[in-house]
Amino acid sequence: MADGEIPKLDDPLQVPCLKPGAMDGLQPFLASPEHNAKLGFPGELLPDWKERALAKMEELASKNRAFQVYLDICVKCGACTDKCHYFLGTADPKNMPVARQDLLRSVYRRYFTFAGKYFPWLVGARDLTEEVLKEWYSYYHQCSECRRCSVYCPYGIDTAEITMAAREILASVGMGQKYANEIIGKVHDVGNNLGLNPKALRATLEDLEEDIEDDTGVSVRLPLDEKGADILLITPSADFFAEPHIDGLIGYAKVFHQAGVSWTLSSYASEAANFGLFIGNYENMRLVSQRIRKAALDLGVKRIIFGECGHAWRVAYSYLNTLAGPWDFLDPNYPVPQHILEFTWGEIQKGYLKFDKSQNDHMTLTYHDSCNVARGSRMGDTPGGQFEIPRNVIKAVCNNYVDMDRDTIHESTVCCGGGGGLLTDDLMDLRVKGASPRMTALQQVSESDGVTHMAAICAICKTQFSKVMPKYGYDMDSIVSVHQLVSNAIILDGQETDDADAAEAEE
């Protein structure tokens, strides 16, 4: 297993020869009994785990059409086998999407299908044993639920649905994952993944206000818990402290300021991320989402806007109406929720924002489509807006922009390697390997077009890249927030600039 090697690919999507067992036994830490119990799961593996696991599998098949249909209809055509970034990076055959599904499908067949009950050898059905359970725990935590495989499957089979169900089954027998479960616990307790309390949050925001004023000479506010504001901004808590996330937060604040809208953050719902998605648990995902509803009601806002976060935007765009709607108390003139890029792009189109693009001239940029935004959501009114709007904004604030290999962007984008609840140090080897397709695509445009920086709109992508990019020969600050670029270029009213003339000339 885990040899710590950094894969060298000639091409971002180069298919490796199979290395069976390459990632055998790799597994993230198990959650402690208290953390499992807090989310409504058994604390640890129970004596009757097998019956519980099978009962859970049956329950999920009856509650989720995708799970039931996808377990039945895979024909093993092989279309997905070379589509997973973890397979490309590790060569472990169990990281091929269909093989990953089969770890669970083989058990489903054994207990729930005619062929598997009476002719298990014929259809690859197998008994559920403790070894199988451990194998599930290992390989269902080597999937980032990025859905790249589902793009290429002739039936749209989405391995993420199987992974989520598998994690749900594991949690239901007391095998929750430490990283995800601890974080969800913190959200339930404090309101964000970091456990940042309102006081600390307020202090952080005040510091940022000072920084912006020092920088620009303009007083830009980052309001917290302001009743009666028009817009509630829900953003990943990483935006409050991590680099380059925080530069993105400054960008949102500047855009709101310049657009002249009233907005606020909420200390109660101070988190866009929703790790309930990662563990596949509807109830936890719903509870986390309900915090946003309560905050919107308590603060009396008219609109909700989400900051840069990939899976959060999937949950927000695709699920928020289901989990925490209906939103009939908000202003019907705006979609609920909106993405910050939809807002910023709208203001740019209206001509309300002025930029000095040369402020980003020290960089040549490319853009990493985050998986959950690309394949699990949309922006704007037309399909594919999630690809166009971020690029439009980047091009509006930067002079030098280049796309990566066509097969690694848009709906074909390759995951950063840290999504889906895998952004934890105990999986670092997997994260580095899983990043290799993206890193290879980046290296190509660095060589051909001199790309120096990559922009992203996902907190997980940003953290993951700032960790793994140094291993591929880049500085950790080669990953930037899209609103960091906006922040660099935007000219606030009354801002003291050296080259105000240059900006005017550009208008």
Added chain:
Amino acid sequence: MLSTIYALLFYAATILFVVGLARRIRKYARTPAPLKIPTTPAPITRGGVVLRMLREVLFFESLFKSNKWIWLFGWTFHMALWLILARHIRYFTADTPLWLGLIQPFGKYAGFAMVAGLAGLWARRVLVDRIRYISNPSDHLILVLLIAIGLSGLTMKFVAHTDILAVKAFMRGLFVLQINPLPTDPLIHIHLALVVLLMIIFPISKLLHAPGVFFSPTRNQVDNPREKRHLAPWAAKLEG
């Protein structure tokens, strides 16, 4: 005697096929999809979804994006199979409608395309290490079954003709609970036995992909979650 056995086999297989498939389809239809999970970019209207599904089942759009070889073999096999199935309608109808006459020349040779497509798929299953890894015995055997059906049919069409009028009389007799004699040559017996087997395994195997694809939420959902609230019945109960 043999004709009686085959008649009973056909009745049994038909019941298993129809009832088995209906139960499965009912299960898929009744299982709720709790969340909106279309693989985006996805159509934003119902009509767009119908087009997406048509592109998927007529042209295998996603498979085309994925792998041109699997697409070529898979698409060739499936389209040839449809032609062949349509052509076989003439063995069940009293007289041959015009459209059946028109497809006859193509349907006749589609058997070669079908077997070629299947052979290509099987070759990949054996030769490509990734696909060999994910294959179970049943995956090979279903290809063998289909190839055997195709080869036995082709042999009767182009090498050793069976008494096709007798076959037609046998088939039409089944509709009125009358058992007419089948020809005695072994090829038709093999061909029909394999078809019966295919009908029986259809509702209990991966062949369920045929109805299943229409129930795949990543392909059949409209991308409109902000405009229209989606709520599964079991999830609605949580709202209490």
